[in-house]
Amino acid sequence: MKGSIHSCTMAALGILAAALLPLVLGGCATTGINRGQMNMISSDEEVKLGQEMSVEVAKQYPIYNNAAVTAYVQAVGDKIAHTSDRKDIAYHFAVINQNAVNAFSLPGGYVYAYTELMKAAGDEAELASVIAHEVAHVTARHSTERLTDEYGYQFISGLVLGGNPNATAKLITDLAATGGFLKYSRDDEYEADQLGAKYLYAAGYDPQAIVDFLDKLKALETNEPSKFETWLMTHPATSDRLARVKTQVAGFPRVANLVRNATAYAAIKSQLPK
Numbered sequence: 001m002k003g004s005i006h007s008c009t010m011a012a013l014g015i016l017a018a019a020l021l022p023l024v025l026g027g028c029a030t031t032g033i034n035r036g037q038m039n040m041i042s043s044d045e046e047v048k049l050g051q052e053m054s055v056e057v058a059k060q061y062p063i064y065n066n067a068a069v070t071a072y073v074q075a076v077g078d079k080i081a082h083t084s085d086r087k088d089i090a091y092h093f094a095v096i097n098q099n100a101v102n103a104f105s106l107p108g109g110y111v112y113a114y115t116e117l118m119k120a121a122g123d124e125a126e127l128a129s130v131i132a133h134e135v136a137h138v139t140a141r142h143s144t145e146r147l148t149d150e151y152g153y154q155f156i157s158g159l160v161l162g163g164n165p166n167a168t169a170k171l172i173t174d175l176a177a178t179g180g181f182l183k184y185s186r187d188d189e190y191e192a193d194q195l196g197a198k199y200l201y202a203a204g205y206d207p208q209a210i211v212d213f214l215d216k217l218k219a220l221e222t223n224e225p226s227k228f229e230t231w232l233m234t235h236p237a238t239s240d241r242l243a244r245v246k247t248q249v250a251g252f253p254r255v256a257n258l259v260r261n262a263t264a265y266a267a268i269k270s271q272l273p274k
Contacts, residue, residue, distance in 0.1 A: 040153045041107075041144040045160045047089055049144070050108025052159065054092065056172040057112070064097040064115055064273070072268045073131070076124060077111060080132045083202035085195070086139035093131065097273055101217065104182070105134040107143040115272050120216060124261035125209030129200050132210075136195035142188045193241055197248050206258035207249045214242045 041049070057063075064070070070093075077093035091109040101120050103113045111134045113127070121127040137143060147156050151171075159168055175182065184192070193210075201207040218238045 039141050046144050047108035049160050050106045050110045052168045053106045054110045056169050060172055062097040064095040066271055069095055069271050076128050077131050079203045080135050080199050083199045084135050084139045103130050103134050105137045109138050124265040125205040126213040128205045129210035129213050132196035132200040133192045136192040140191055142184050146182045193245055201252050204259050206260050207252050210245055211249055214238055
């Protein structure tokens with residue numbers, strides 16, 4: 001009898017393991033920078049989730065609908081995305097008209113830069129350094145990892161399936177109320193810096209721009225802290241990030257004609273709201 005029960009139990013466990021195996025394998029990346037990394041949300045599901053969240057962002061945030069500014073940011077973003085580790089998705093870049101130095105990304109390739117951050121950037125390369133950091137969050141799939149950790153796979157998969165039309169709106173409201181979109185882990189932020197610097201350099205921008213922009217932010221944090229509340233809540237100490245990035249940038253081979261593009265950027269900045 002005991003043997004029979006044991007056999008039945010083992011058979012049941014075998015069936016369960018067989019049923020779970022495709023799910024486990026499907027959630028484990030086998031290529032690229034995410035090799036061996038568990039993520040139960042598929043790439044297609046992530047893109048759909050990002051689309052739904054972007055609709056709510058447009059409802060709840062003041063999108064700056066200046067055609068020239070938007071096209072410029074999209075063009076810079078496209079250069080970065082083209083060098084990234086994830087080219088299987090379309091990237092969308094937009095500007096939010098808000099008096100805060102911040103930027104964020106959604107799952108599936110939706111990236112937003114704030115007008116105040118664009119004013120703080122001194123040239124195109126500095127703006128590109130921030131965009132590269134956010135693209136890196138997308139390529140490393142940090143968003144779905146954090147969302148799953150915070151809300152659970154069942155909730156996130158429910159959003160993808162569209163079973164609760166109010167849930168996405170509430171999610172955006174909740175995330176905005178906590179001072180930003182996603183509070184990534186310290187390791188996530190360091191990885192985004194490392195990948196972002198690589199993408200920036202590969203796109204032909206001067207990688208020193210990321211050092212210059214972080215130096216600028218460090219100074220502004222002291223002089224205008226109210227504009228940095230969200231940034232400081234969602235990023236590690238700027239001094240820690242600077243030390244790591246400086247070491248990485250120093251290791252890049254120096255090549256001619258690295259882009260800073262201050263002149264074109266000044267023209268775009270002149271079109272930002274005062």
